[in-house]
Amino acid sequence: MNSPKDILTSRQLLVILISTVIGVQVFIMPRLVVEAAGRDGWLSLVLGGGWALLAATAAAYLASFFPRQTPVVWFSHLLGKWGGIALSLGFGCFFLFVAAEVLRLFTDMTQTYLLPRTPSEIIMITFLLSIAYVVCHGINPIARVTLIFFLFGIIPSIILIAVFQGKVNFGELVPVLAGGIAPVIRGFLPAYGDFGGWGIIVFLVQFMDTPKEAVKGTAVGMAVIWLFFMATFIITLAAFGPIETQYLLYPVVDLIREMEGVGGFIEKLDLIFLSAWILSVFVTLAVCYYVAVLAISQLAGIKNIAVPVYVGLPLVYLLALLPQGYKAAEGLVGYLNYTSFIFSLSVPLLVFLARRKIKQGGVSDGEQT
Amino acid sequence: MEYKAKGDSKVKKPKKIERKTHRQEIYEGNLNQEQKADRELWPDLTHNIAVLKGRLGGSPDIVFHEFVMGVDEIEACLVFTDGLVERAVVTQDILRPLEIDVPMLEVQSEEKILVDIDGLVTRLRQRAIQSAEIRKEKKFDVLIGAALGGGVVLLYGDQEEALIISAPGWPSRGVEEPSSDTLIRGPRDGFNETLRFNTALLRRRIKDPGLRLESAMLGKRSRTEINICYIYDIVNRDVLEEVRKRLKKIDIDAILESGYVEQLIEDSYLSPFPQVQTTERPDKAAAAILEGRVVILIDTTPFALIVPATFVQFFQSPEDYYERWLIGSLTRFIRYIASYLAVFTPGLVVAAVAYHPGLIPTKLTLAIAASREGVPFPIVVEVLLMEAAFEFLREAGARLPQSIGQTIGIVGGLIIGDAAVRANVTSPLMVVMVALTAVASFAIPSYSLGIGFRMLRFPTIFLAATFGIYGVVLSFILINIHMVTLKTFGVNYLAPFTPYQFSDWKDLMFRLPWKTMVTRPVYTAPQDLVRQKVADSEEGDNEQS
Numbered sequence: 001m002n003s004p005k006d007i008l009t010s011r012q013l014l015v016i017l018i019s020t021v022i023g024v025q026v027f028i029m030p031r032l033v034v035e036a037a038g039r040d041g042w043l044s045l046v047l048g049g050g051w052a053l054l055a056a057t058a059a060a061y062l063a064s065f066f067p068r069q070t071p072v073v074w075f076s077h078l079l080g081k082w083g084g085i086a087l088s089l090g091f092g093c094f095f096l097f098v099a100a101e102v103l104r105l106f107t108d109m110t111q112t113y114l115l116p117r118t119p120s121e122i123i124m125i126t127f128l129l130s131i132a133y134v135v136c137h138g139i140n141p142i143a144r145v146t147l148i149f150f151l152f153g154i155i156p157s158i159i160l161i162a163v164f165q166g167k168v169n170f171g172e173l174v175p176v177l178a179g180g181i182a183p184v185i186r187g188f189l190p191a192y193g194d195f196g197g198w199g200i201i202v203f204l205v206q207f208m209d210t211p212k213e214a215v216k217g218t219a220v221g222m223a224v225i226w227l228f229f230m231a232t233f234i235i236t237l238a239a240f241g242p243i244e245t246q247y248l249l250y251p252v253v254d255l256i257r258e259m260e261g262v263g264g265f266i267e268k269l270d271l272i273f274l275s276a277w278i279l280s281v282f283v284t285l286a287v288c289y290y291v292a293v294l295a296i297s298q299l300a301g302i303k304n305i306a307v308p309v310y311v312g313l314p315l316v317y318l319l320a321l322l323p324q325g326y327k328a329a330e331g332l333v334g335y336l337n338y339t340s341f342i343f344s345l346s347v348p349l350l351v352f353l354a355r356r357k358i359k360q361g362g363v364s365d366g367e368q369t
Numbered sequence: 370m371e372y373k374a375k376g377d378s379k380v381k382k383p384k385k386i387e388r389k390t391h392r393q394e395i396y397e398g399n400l401n402q403e404q405k406a407d408r409e410l411w412p413d414l415t416h417n418i419a420v421l422k423g424r425l426g427g428s429p430d431i432v433f434h435e436f437v438m439g440v441d442e443i444e445a446c447l448v449f450t451d452g453l454v455e456r457a458v459v460t461q462d463i464l465r466p467l468e469i470d471v472p473m474l475e476v477q478s479e480e481k482i483l484v485d486i487d488g489l490v491t492r493l494r495q496r497a498i499q500s501a502e503i504r505k506e507k508k509f510d511v512l513i514g515a516a517l518g519g520g521v522v523l524l525y526g527d528q529e530e531a532l533i534i535s536a537p538g539w540p541s542r543g544v545e546e547p548s549s550d551t552l553i554r555g556p557r558d559g560f561n562e563t564l565r566f567n568t569a570l571l572r573r574r575i576k577d578p579g580l581r582l583e584s585a586m587l588g589k590r591s592r593t594e595i596n597i598c599y600i601y602d603i604v605n606r607d608v609l610e611e612v613r614k615r616l617k618k619i620d621i622d623a624i625l626e627s628g629y630v631e632q633l634i635e636d637s638y639l640s641p642f643p644q645v646q647t648t649e650r651p652d653k654a655a656a657a658i659l660e661g662r663v664v665i666l667i668d669t670t671p672f673a674l675i676v677p678a679t680f681v682q683f684f685q686s687p688e689d690y691y692e693r694w695l696i697g698s699l700t701r702f703i704r705y706i707a708s709y710l711a712v713f714t715p716g717l718v719v720a721a722v723a724y725h726p727g728l729i730p731t732k733l734t735l736a737i738a739a740s741r742e743g744v745p746f747p748i749v750v751e752v753l754l755m756e757a758a759f760e761f762l763r764e765a766g767a768r769l770p771q772s773i774g775q776t777i778g779i780v781g782g783l784i785i786g787d788a789a790v791r792a793n794v795t796s797p798l799m800v801v802m803v804a805l806t807a808v809a810s811f812a813i814p815s816y817s818l819g820i821g822f823r824m825l826r827f828p829t830i831f832l833a834a835t836f837g838i839y840g841v842v843l844s845f846i847l848i849n850i851h852m853v854t855l856k857t858f859g860v861n862y863l864a865p866f867t868p869y870q871f872s873d874w875k876d877l878m879f880r881l882p883w884k885t886m887v888t889r890p891v892y893t894a895p896q897d898l899v900r901q902k903v904a905d906s907e908e909g910d911n912e913q914s
Binding site for chain 2: 009011012110114115118123126127130133134137141143144145147148149151271272274275278279282
């Protein structure tokens, strides 16, 4: 189904994974987690990130059983025809919603910080058209553009947060577990949800020549993201404290604002930071949208992806416009987190099914190792 | 057999020829007629001469020198283009032997050697003509091509074959220092308009038997010779095959400059970025050949084409490699910064002033506001005005003779700039910014890439004016998407930036010491990767002992 040109290396997969998962949610992540778990949010992040890492690695392991086969095919193989179709459709719709959600959060943030008087529709349409430009070229240009943006946008941003020098008080982190274990459990879902983008792995491994490497790449990538989110959360909490963090709309942006400009030449670092972050959001949106379109067009048996890409654009646009106000837009995040969690629960089941099939010798192309 | 003039066939043709095929008709009418009657030589000298005269017309520069040679008084005729052949060669090495020496030989040896063409060829090769190349030919087309391309055609007796003796000698520039690609340190010789000189300059640098030249003729009417140069055991075969394929597809009337070929073989004609590198420097061409690339030399132009040409290549100057690596790295890095400045500075200025005054320090914001107080235009108009003014100045300066060009520089740059600021048409900051962008765009060694960047500046300004810094980032995104989808002869345009090819990063943003650059670039996929063997001192000692 894929032309032989569509080949991903394990390094590209790693970069795509990191760039996609560290998307737009990172800006509101500390607030969401603190709202649910308070000061012990970092424990929730440990649990949520750990679970996401396990799920993603298991998914990569699962997908590596079926080299160069589309998930649409092997879902049906494992779950029967209708089960497979349902799961593929579920993935497709999930990523369509994720794309819409990312677009909405991005637009809201752009409006807040960069373009207060520009209508959000214009921002959305320009952004979506640029996305379509790269997505209809397929996975390879997406991968290459991700590598570029990773180099110029994402790595500097990560470094920026890592070398944060502001008023940090790590005393905000203690006492640990003052409210018992319950807040940590409550914070689990929002914390896990920040890693929800791992699902792209299921659909990206099919492009790899050596799918076995995907497992390692995924594990490393998720670990990097995990560490990065933990660091961001802890620094944010240490800078603002659990109460203030709850009232900041985009705590991470405010964190960057705390930093004084380098050498006084650039007054506000957050603008530079935000413009670099647009690149990251672009990648997140492009990959999510690509996976959504890929899942649905593979299900429908459409080989040329360009038409579905443009047909899907208005859909994402409308979905993104649907929620009224910030609160409603963020409410959608909760539902997506649930869905993602359900997907993560289905992975062990699928792995179990796949192993059984292989033992029975039912998988013809699978590498039986 | 009467020679039919061109007009005859036209008369026969029905007059209802559609206009669009008119040109083709002339072409084919010509060809058909040849095919019908006179494709090959007849055993009749007068007729052959008549055919040639008819086909070549009565142009005064084409010389038909009829003479008689030998004791048998065999009639012969030399056909050549005056000015394209070396006169001395024609008189000394061709005419003299034919008219004097050969007949004398004949008399002395008392054998009639001038009976058939083979005998004549042998004799001429052995005894008489000291020309580089002699060959036999039957076809009129080839003979005419030779006569027009610096060859001398010898029609002789009532033979069905003629001789082509090459004696090229046309007005040509000597080997001079190239006017583009100038260096402070490096060889001073440059390509010129004569293909053979250029190949010689390459051979002087690479005395490897693996260096191969492939000749081809392009252009139906111009018949321009081109040479594809590569090293047999290094070149990437796929690229070479692709070059051959694309060159074969070219069917145009004339190739007047390498730009014709470049634009006919490039991958995307919509792109603002050059996908074929051009150079006037033989050392640069040689370096490209040694990296496994293919160089296309074209007669009548000093510009050689290098393919595949990736984005990073346009940032490289031969001097990066000739100077010590720290200097090379610094200049290389400066060029990358310059490229960003050239594209994004005006856009960023527009975005900062119009949308995000917080981006720049408060004092500077105030200074800008103060300097723009009297300026009646919004910032976008001001920036566009100044950028347009700069482009006018550049274009005017580039086309004028050098002495006047300098005047333009002074009048435009100094007087108008200063007066415009005083007249409140623009603010001093804009002058600084335009100058900065201009200088930055000239800091890129490749002229065509510099122009590409300057073109991209304008959409960026528009996007910045509409969307502020988001527009600038959008422009960056779009440019990048365009570049990652671009390919040049099967190689990714952004290689080795992406896909990451870390071993090639030694020669990317920085140029690391020669000792570390042990391999040729991996992304061009040469057959032989080893560039140098870094001798371990211990190993060397062991070998010697």
